Amino acid sequence: MNMDITIDWQHVALLIIDMQHDFAAPDGNAYIDGTADIVPAVSRIAHAFRNAQRPVIHIVRLYLPDGTNADICRREYIASGASVVAPYTSGAAILPALLPDVTKQPNHRNLLAGQVEQLGELDYAIYKPRWGAFYRTPLMDFLTEQGIRSLVVAGCNFPNCPRTTVYEASERDFSLGIVPEALSGIYPKGLEELANIGVNVIAGDTLFAV
Secondary structure, three states: OOOOOOOOOOOEEEEEEOOEHHHHOOOOOOOOOOHHHHHHHHHHHHHHHHHOOOOEEEEEOOOOOOOOOOOHHHHHHHHOOOOOOOOOOHHHOEOHHHOOOOOOOOOHHHHHOOOOEEOOOOEEEEEOOOOOOOOOOOHHHHHHHOOOOEEEEEEOOOOOHHHHHHHHHHHOOOEEEEEEEEEOOOOHHHHHHHHHOOOEEOOHHHOOOO
16 A cells, blocks of 8 residues: 655644643643653654644643543542543643643633644644544644644654554544654554654754654
């Protein structure tokens, strides 16, 4: 089967997955090991996209206190009283280092209602209720409206949400790229598996060099 899997750098967007305080800061309530280490790389990539006038889309989780919108394996834990990326809390905030210099945090009420929140000239936020960024979200419609054909995926934590998002995007015929130093939890077998489905493995310092 012949298929063009080359990144279309004129029609590309960056997806930053779950880089919120509770997951990505060492003092967060559900810190994922190694996620703080990728913040500088994700920040550099986000700046590269903005400088190239390409969209940066922050995909976030928001767990309601009763756990009803959590993945089934986490529902009981959240409902028991654990506060993890709870709406309207600092734990749910996107790391400031990954946002434009002058911006605001997204309005969680609007996100939970399924709206795309614009955070800056090129930055947007979208809430996802499960692992993948396309499941019951406005992401596909937004990308279509923006004329996006390719995606670069970064963030936390590769075995769960970034990997699911990559497969969902592949099913929707986007050409894809990842930057290993901008994905927490990445491992050699995972890189091999991504290459096997046509995902481009990109060195971060080469972004928009052509």
